[in-house]
Amino acid sequence: MAIGLLGAIAVTRILSVILYGISPTDVVTYAGVATLLPLTAALACYLPARRAARVNPMVALRRD
Numbered sequence: 627m628a629i630g631l632l633g634a635i636a637v638t639r640i641l642s643v644i645l646y647g648i649s650p651t652d653v654v655t656y657a658g659v660a661t662l663l664p665l666t667a668a669l670a671c672y673l674p675a676r677r678a679a680r681v682n683p684m685v686a687l688r689r690d
Contacts (some may be wrong), residue, residue, distance in 0.1 A: 627659060627663070627664070631660065632658065634656070635651065638650035638651055
């Protein structure tokens with residue numbers, strides 16, 4: 627996250643040309659993205675892990 631944040635800040639001069647109505651260093655946008663990405667990744671990991679935890683290990687081993 628830190629590397630991506632630093633990269634985004636470094637590219638703000640290039641992106642400032644195409645941004646309308648928002649500053650290139652908008653704190654709310656950076657905070658929102660920095661919050662949304664880890665939550666999305668956690669949810670993407672949690673749902674399959676929860677489903678896999680419900681399977682009986684003996685049943686899973688016998689199938690393979």
